[in-house]
Amino acid sequence: MDETILLAHGSGSRLSHELIEKNFLPPLANPLLAKLDDSAVFNFSGRLAFTTDSYVVNPIFFPGGDIGKLAVCGTINDLAMSGATPLYLSLSFIIEEGLTLGELNRIVASINAAAEESDVKIITGDTKVVNRGSADKLFINTSGIGIIPKGIDISGANARVGDRIILSGTIGDHGIAVMSQREGLKFSVSVQSDCAPLNKLVSQMLETSSRIHCLRDPTRGGLATTLNEFARQSEVGIVIEEEQIPVHDSVRAACELLGFDPLYVANEGKLVAVVACDDAEKVLAKMKQNHYGYNASIIGKVTDEHKGRVIMKTRMGASRIVDMLSGELLPRIC
Amino acid sequence: MKFIDEYRDVELGGKLVAKIERLSTRPVRLMEFCGGHTVATMRNGIRQLLPATVEMLSGPGCPVCVTANADIDKSIALACLPDVIVTTFGDMMKVPGSYSSLQRARAEMADIRIVYSTQDALQIARDNPAKSVIFIGIGFETTAPTIAAAVLQAEQQRIENFFVLCLLKLCPPIMKVLLDLGEIKLDGIVCPGHVSAIIGSRPYEFIPRDYGVACVISGFEPLDILLSVAMLVEQVEDGKPKVEIAYRRGVKADGNRQALGLMEKVFEVSSADWRGIGIVPASGLKLRKEYERFDADQAFAIEMKPVREAKGCICGDILRGVKTPADCKLFRRVCSPENPVGPCMVSSEGACAAYYQYGVDYG
Structure with a gap:
């Protein structure tokens, strides 16, 4: 034993x-x-x-x-x-x-x-x-x-109108991978947790642009919650496009089955960056070279309309509010 | 993703919207019966895409929402008995009863477990032979066959510690009640897809025949719903209401005979207590005499305090389509998914939760 x-x-x-x-x-x-x-005793400045x-x-x-x-x-x-x-x-x-x-x-x-x-x-x-x-x-x-490092000022309150929103890859992988193992919910799914250290990706991004205004890893509460935090802290509106948000097929399938919205499912190896419009493409290209950012995508922008709210343009061409996660994610029943 | 993306095709969606605009010459009022339809409609912003002539109301088709306070109280009382494990679908956890919720009872040490299917509940019964395992059997015709199958399995495998609190409800009878009440004038109903996969299309035939209301059975993807709305508008414009199936990949006119057979074997029709409507004869299911020993209602003696309804909550009116969440004084001010007053705010398929989540009241 x-x-x-x-x-x-x-x-x-x-x-x-x-x-x-x-x-x-x-x-x-x-x-x-x-x-x-x-x-532990060490020097620091x-x-x-x-x-x-x-x-x-x-x-x-x-x-x-x-x-x-x-x-x-x-x-x-x-x-x-x-x-x-x-x-x-x-x-x-x-x-x-x-x-x-x-x-x-x-x-x-x-x-x-x-x-x-x-x-x-x-x-x-x-x-x-x-x-x-x-x-x-x-x-x-x-x-x-x-x-x-000197000159770096990153905060959820720094988003400016016109900035672009970059997401580093597929969403929901961690939440679904963990959920698939829980008692009462066991199902087999090919997705793995995206759990990863993102410090090297971030330092490459910061080397590329000095105009990265916000960075956050969308963990519990998912992408939707992170974007709402930015919108509220910076007092701006955010518009994202459903079409541009990468989601693994297996995560989509599990979400369909369980009644979840991938926007609210946890990630552990993804980041959302709010970057000045002119630098967005440059930062995106750099991210795509990194193992943890190769699926990165510009998913939306910061606006001066509907302050404090996140709006998503749906695939069908309508738009809807994306609110913060409410309560605990529970599987649906029918 | 195959079998999903086809039903979310933007180009086809645009064509269907254009078709609805072309067909629709006068105001029509449609009800999406099913909570799943309400969520899909809101999530995809379908109401915005429809012309002003088409009004969509949400109906009572959310099993959590229509569960009466008395039945929530009973579930909690059962969970508080010694040596009992209550198993339930997740959405039931937060629904406030008269005095508490399953979630609060769990925090106060009741053994309550969330399951995804009756099979999980059976397994918990096998794993805990010294405990009584009660499944809170809410749902419509969609869920009933799986509960019937679990009861039959428990019988065959002699799992003697498995029980069902049977709160199953039937859709066509409650549609009849809504139409008889006459509180809202409907032109058409987007009929439930999953329920119809079991019962087929025939049980709705009285609706166009006796009430002149159009019926189209719909799937849950954006194109399914747009197609169903187009078919309903066409029926209304033609003045020839009937029952049509838009959800052909899931529904046959005769339904699923095997599932219906299971239901017939295990259950018989009974009255049911509907939130906002009250006790409706022949609108629910109960275990037949042969399977009575699985009935938690009979197996356990519980004491019930008087039922209390939440003050100011208009879930009942919302479920009947008489009011919308935006009409409720508590909505967003007092009642939110974090602090739900009524069940329509708890269930992911409840109209209030959908309005709240997808911000429909903001226009």
Whole structure:
């Protein structure tokens, strides 16, 4: 039988030390982490971006990723969407007793892979183990620090009339991939989570244009919610074209079946950029060269009409309001 | 995506709109009976595409919306019994009953699980033999055969801890009630597609015959709906109302005999309690005597507090097509998908939720 995590692994005992030394340190090794002092200590200068997020995804393994990859990419992406170059992460585990060491090792390995891919170091961490039933297998919190290069000013409040809206690729992949694994909803779908670190894509975009006004990764609440946030924060209107929004066929099919609108389904490896009109094509071309942006598309523009609202031109030639996500996504019944 | 994109073709859509404009010389009032049609209409902006002569009303065809408060209360009471697992379609979770909702009961530790089909509920029953698993059986003729099949399976496989709270309702009888009430003058009905896939087109024949109202059975894609509207307008203009099928890929005149056979075997027609309308004789289904032991109503004793209706909520009027969500004083001010007062705001196929989500009241 697989070795499992026991309450004793979180007690500060020899077992705790062994867990850290055997299961966390070797894959994540770097000089700052290896010191094992109470804090990681390092020098820093310039404008900082600092963010934190907790990850409670269920199931912890899903097509295209796992909770570890998600915890690294999610926090890296939050930094990148502020225009920051992510540097360091903290990593805090809350483990429900009974998680197997095999599962833990897989997750730590994918944390390491995601951190390496994005040139980010994990420099401090913590592990707690709680009684069965007090957590759902594994919760992870990551915080991240990044540095914002000079001259970069990105905010959801910066959209200007005439700007173009660029979406980096297909929407809804993550939400549908995770949903397909849930109890009571199991269905087989060929789509994988798009979970990915976007910091390199963002830095290429920022090198290409100094007039990227807003960046955001449309996670929970999906594309619709992100666009509504921009419209409200910047006090502008947004018009998008249904035709231009890329959606995988399998995601569309699953959405048809479940009664979801892909506009509201979560993404973990996509971004929305609001870019000055003159620079939009240039930024788009650069994005298309990146592995995480090859499906990018200009999906709409910023207007001075219907301030605070998002309007979509439908394929049929009508237009309708795209509101924020209301409540929880639930499967429909008939 | 094959079998979908064909029915969203922009060019064909434009041709159908042009045809409707050409045919329509006088005002017609049509009702899309089905909540699925309401959502598809709003989501695709179809009302904007239609000429001013064509008025579209939303009807009562959303099973969550027409579930009476008393039945919501009963579902919650069942969920609060010890050693019971209640299984339900997701849309039911947030519907407010007189005092609580399934969602709130779940937060207060009742074991309530969302399922996508009766098969999932059966599986939960197999996996939890020490518990009683109750499926909240709401729906129309579309859902009834799947519940019938689950009951038969439970019988064959001797799954003795599976129960159904049978709240099934029938569409043609309630259409008759709406027409008899005479509160709204209709020229045509966009008849439900999925319901008709089961019952066929014949059960609607009394509508043109006795009421002079045109009927076209429609699918759920934009072209399906535009085609159905064109056919309805044509019937009205010709003055020859009849039942036609626009949704030919899904519906045959005789319906689905196997599904009807299952329903017939397990259920018998009974009265049903409709929100906004009340108890209507012969408009619902209940388990036949042979299958009574699966009936949650009979198997569990529950105490019910008096039913209360939400003050100011006009869901009942909206379901009868007498009012629209925009007429409701609570709409958007008090009642929203986050804080729904009535069921039409909860269900994804409810008229209020569709108006709210797709901003129809903004024009």
